[in-house]
Amino acid sequence: MDQAFPESDCITILLASYRGAGFIRAQLDSIAAQTHRNWRLILSDDGSDDGTPGIVAAFAASRPAGQVQMIDGPRRGATQNFLHLLTAAPEGAIAFCDQDDVWFPDKLARAAAALSRRDGPVHYAARTIITDAALVPIAQSRHFHRPLGFRNALVQAIMAGNTSVFNAEAAALLRRCAAAARARNIESHDWWAYQVTSGAGAALIHDPRPALFYRQHAYSVMGRNDTVPAMSQRIGKLLAGDYGGWLAANHAALEAVRSELLPENRRILDRFGAALYQPGPMAAARMARIGLYRQTAPGTAALFAAALLGRLRQRGPSSAIR
Structure with a gap:
C-alpha cells in the first residue's frame, strides 16, 4: 500500500455512480476538500453513457496515484452496486457516498472522531441539509428521538447511507453479509446495513449535526422523507x-x-x-x-x-x- 495512505486511519469511500455527469464533479471536489486527508475512493460505475467516466478519470488523474479507482458495476441498480462495492473494498473503515451530494469539509473527520471513541463495531450516520438541485438549502433532515436498535431497524431505515461511515470491525461484518443480501435482492443497502449492525450489537451513532448537502433533483433515487x-x-x-x-x-x-x-x-x-x-x-x-x-x-x-x-x-x- 502506498505510504500516503497508511491503513491505520484510512477511510475507503464507496461511491456508486450512474449517469451522474450533472452533479458528480461537485461531490468529488467535496471529497478532495476533506480535512481528514487519509482517504481512498472506489467508484463503481453502472454503465453510464454520459460524461461520468471521463469526469471521474480526470479527477483520478489529479490525485495521488492509487487514491482513486473506478470499477465496473453489476448494472442491477444502486443497491446492488453498493453491495458490489462492499466486496471490492479492502480491510478498514468505509464510508458510503452518493454521486449527487456535497460533503461538508469535516464530514470524514467528525465521523472518524466518533468511531474512535467506541470499541467493537461502530456504525455512524448523521443528519443532512436537504437542498434543491442548485444546492439551495430547503430544510434539515429529521432528528430521531426514539432509540436506535434492531427492533427499529427491522421495520425502518433511518441510518442514511449517504452519511454512513463504519469502522473496520463494522465494515468487515458488512462484507461477510453482503453476498446473502445480493442473492436475496434486498431493496435498500443502507436499511440492510442498519439491520446488520444493530443485529450484531454494534454501537450506533446518529449525529444531530448535518454532514452534507443532500441534493434533491428529478433523478434522485431516494427522495426526502421529512415533509x-x-x-x-x-x-x-x-x-x-x-x-x-x-x-x-x-x-x-x-x-x-x-x-x-x-x-x-x-x-x-x-x-x-x-x-x-x-x-x-x-x-x-x-x-x-x-x-x-x-x-x-x-x-x-x-x-x-x-x-x-x-x-x-x-x-x-x-x-x-x-
Whole structure:
C-alpha cells in the first residue's frame, strides 16, 4: 500500500455512480476538500453513457496515484452496486457516498472522531441539509428521538447511507453479509446495513449535526422523507403491499447470516419471520409483542395497520414459521 495512505486511519469511500455527469464533479471536489486527508475512493460505475467516466478519470488523474479507482458495476441498480462495492473494498473503515451530494469539509473527520471513541463495531450516520438541485438549502433532515436498535431497524431505515461511515470491525461484518443480501435482492443497502449492525450489537451513532448537502433533483433515487407528502407517500407504500416484500427479502438476507447476530436478536428475527406468514390479526399481535417500532407514532400505527390488514403477509411453506 502506498505510504500516503497508511491503513491505520484510512477511510475507503464507496461511491456508486450512474449517469451522474450533472452533479458528480461537485461531490468529488467535496471529497478532495476533506480535512481528514487519509482517504481512498472506489467508484463503481453502472454503465453510464454520459460524461461520468471521463469526469471521474480526470479527477483520478489529479490525485495521488492509487487514491482513486473506478470499477465496473453489476448494472442491477444502486443497491446492488453498493453491495458490489462492499466486496471490492479492502480491510478498514468505509464510508458510503452518493454521486449527487456535497460533503461538508469535516464530514470524514467528525465521523472518524466518533468511531474512535467506541470499541467493537461502530456504525455512524448523521443528519443532512436537504437542498434543491442548485444546492439551495430547503430544510434539515429529521432528528430521531426514539432509540436506535434492531427492533427499529427491522421495520425502518433511518441510518442514511449517504452519511454512513463504519469502522473496520463494522465494515468487515458488512462484507461477510453482503453476498446473502445480493442473492436475496434486498431493496435498500443502507436499511440492510442498519439491520446488520444493530443485529450484531454494534454501537450506533446518529449525529444531530448535518454532514452534507443532500441534493434533491428529478433523478434522485431516494427522495426526502421529512415533509407531510413524503411521509404520507411512505405510509401509502407501507399499506400497499410492496413493503411486505421488502421485509421478507430483508428477513431472508438476515436469516442467511444469523450466526452474525446476537442471540437475543436471532430470537427476535425468528419471531419476526413467523409474523410475516401469519394472518393479519395474528401478525399485528406478534409484532406488537416483539416490540417493533418506527420513529414516529403515526409511522408505528401505520405499520400495525398494514399488518392487521394483511398487507405484510407472505405466502410460503410452513417451515418458514418458527
